[in-house]
Amino acid sequence: MTPHTVYLDNAATTFPKPAVVLTEVNDCIRRYCGNPGRGSHPLAMSSAERIFECRTAAAELLGGDAPENIIFTMNTTYAINLLLKGLLRHGDHVLISDLEHNSVFRPIWKLAHDGVIEYDVFPSMCGQQNASPVRICAGIARRIKPNTRLVICTHASNLCSYSLPIAEIGAFCHRHGILFAVDAAQSAGHLPLHMKQMNIDALAAPGHKGLYGIQGVGILALSDAVPLSTVIEGGNGLLSLEGNMPEQPPERYESGTLPTPSIAGLLRGIETVSTLGLPKIAAHEEQLFFRAREYLSSQKTVTVHAPEYAGATLLFSVDGIPSERLAAELGRRGICVRGGYHCSALGHATLKTPPDGAVRISFGIFNTTSDIDCFSAALSDILA
Amino acid sequence: MKQCTAALGSLTYAIKAQRALAEAGVHSEIVKLDSSMTRRGCSYGVEYSCSDQRSVRAVMSAEKITVTGYINGGGGSLL
Numbered sequence: 001m002t003p004h005t006v007y008l009d010n011a012a013t014t015f016p017k018p019a020v021v022l023t024e025v026n027d028c029i030r031r032y033c034g035n036p037g038r039g040s041h042p043l044a045m046s047s048a049e050r051i052f053e054c055r056t057a058a059a060e061l062l063g064g065d066a067p068e069n070i071i072f073t074m075n076t077t078y079a080i081n082l083l084l085k086g087l088l089r090h091g092d093h094v095l096i097s098d099l100e101h102n103s104v105f106r107p108i109w110k111l112a113h114d115g116v117i118e119y120d121v122f123p124s125m126c127g128q129q130n131a132s133p134v135r136i137c138a139g140i141a142r143r144i145k146p147n148t149r150l151v152i153c154t155h156a157s158n159l160c161s162y163s164l165p166i167a168e169i170g171a172f173c174h175r176h177g178i179l180f181a182v183d184a185a186q187s188a189g190h191l192p193l194h195m196k197q198m199n200i201d202a203l204a205a206p207g208h209k210g211l212y213g214i215q216g217v218g219i220l221a222l223s224d225a226v227p228l229s230t231v232i233e234g235g236n237g238l239l240s241l242e243g244n245m246p247e248q249p250p251e252r253y254e255s256g257t258l259p260t261p262s263i264a265g266l267l268r269g270i271e272t273v274s275t276l277g278l279p280k281i282a283a284h285e286e287q288l289f290f291r292a293r294e295y296l297s298s299q300k301t302v303t304v305h306a307p308e309y310a311g312a313t314l315l316f317s318v319d320g321i322p323s324e325r326l327a328a329e330l331g332r333r334g335i336c337v338r339g340g341y342h343c344s345a346l347g348h349a350t351l352k353t354p355p356d357g358a359v360r361i362s363f364g365i366f367n368t369t370s371d372i373d374c375f376s377a378a379l380s381d382i383l384a
Numbered sequence: 385m386k387q388c389t390a391a392l393g394s395l396t397y398a399i400k401a402q403r404a405l406a407e408a409g410v411h412s413e414i415v416k417l418d419s420s421m422t423r424r425g426c427s428y429g430v431e432y433s434c435s436d437q438r439s440v441r442a443v444m445s446a447e448k449i450t451v452t453g454y455i456n457g458g459g460g461s462l463l
Contacts (some may be wrong), residue, residue: 036395046396052399067400
């Protein structure tokens with residue numbers, strides 16, 4: 001980054017990364033990065049130990065069953081695909097929310113298009129004054145069918161700072177014998193998560209966003225109640241004489257070499273988040289949100305979408321300026337933001353953004369109020 | 385001292401078992417089991433003093449670690 005760059009695209013990936021993350025990734029590559037579970041030599045074992053430590057830290061942070069139920073994937077999208085395509089069977093019915101990212105919507109759409117499943121969309125009630133967990137669960141209840149097998153929804157929107165009441169939805173699903181999965185792409189490291197207490201059967205999360213690891217690793221956390229068919233098969237150092245994949249997680253779902261440096265970095269990222277604490281992180285993000293919202297609300301041509309929800313993500317549009325052009329103009333002034341549709345046609349339709357989408361700014365632990373002031377000055381320059 | 389081995393489903397379970405045993409005061413080594421011991425190809429286990437057998441079984445049960453077999457004597461390659 002140049003000295004004049006302000007990074008406000010943390011919902012896409014957090015930047016920069018904590019020094020401890022960079023140090024661990026560097027140490028891993030330089031000192032101990034053998035192939036975990038392949039050889040019987042010290043470097044392979046050192047890698048395997050570090051990966052196990054990351055599984056343990058992730059399970060603790062997410063309130064999961066056990067470290068062996070933490071499966072490492074390439075990213076959140078792969079985790080969700082692994083879940084959906086390993087779980088769903090012909091004739092199943094699935095419910096998703098109207099805020100879903102394409103990481104959920106597209107695999108669901110494909111499975112439905114191929115005639116494997118059917119699905120319906122339930123209202124998140126984002127932006128509605130009478131929104132409540134009871135009403136949201138009632139919306140789910142109205143759409144349940146005898147063959148409804150799974151409810152999967154985002155926890156926090158990737159467009160604004162609205163979050164779904166996943167604890168209440170999880171309890172509702174389990175009362176009705178339905179599995180419940182959560183896309184925690186925008187909430188892991190921001191909002192409290194506890195799989196057991198929230199009745200979450202499966203949870204997908206990125207390593208490189210709110211958990212401050214580097215790109216290249218995502219998480220699928222499973223409860224004991226969710227055995228999946230494999231989607232990817234191949235070598236993993238176990239039972240090499242057999243055609244079948246091993247029965248037990250995590251290796252059952254982890255074919256091919258794991259990204260040990262990314263996972264080692266993720267361990268330090270999770271430790272960073274745990275040390276700071278979610279309340280402190282949330283308070284910091286809300287402070288930045290309020291400062292940005294105050295400025296944007298003072299601009300006559302600016303619309304802030306879902307402004308009532310404070311958090312790590314803020315969405316706005318400007319009359320007469322297409323979102324991608326506005327994002328590019330901010331980029332020329334050193335402000336890193338994202339325009340367009342943010343891979344969520346469902347979410348943009350729900351928020352009723354302009355036809356060309358909107359601009360998203362998103363905050364992280366390294367942002368300061370002066371970053372918001374730089375952003376405000378740059379936008380004022382564009383609007384002048 | 386006579387060594388015994390608990391065969392486990394994966395390296396992940398072997399690391400988990402070793403750490404759980406250490407917390408219970410039982411020293412163990414992770415070993416890679418050869419195909420003659422598993423008949424299924426590469427697998428892992430933990431090797432420990434046979435005098436700790438009762439403690440090992442208790443820890444495995446408490447931690448819900450599935451043991452695919454207890455083998456009297458060592459035989460795995462020490463990692």
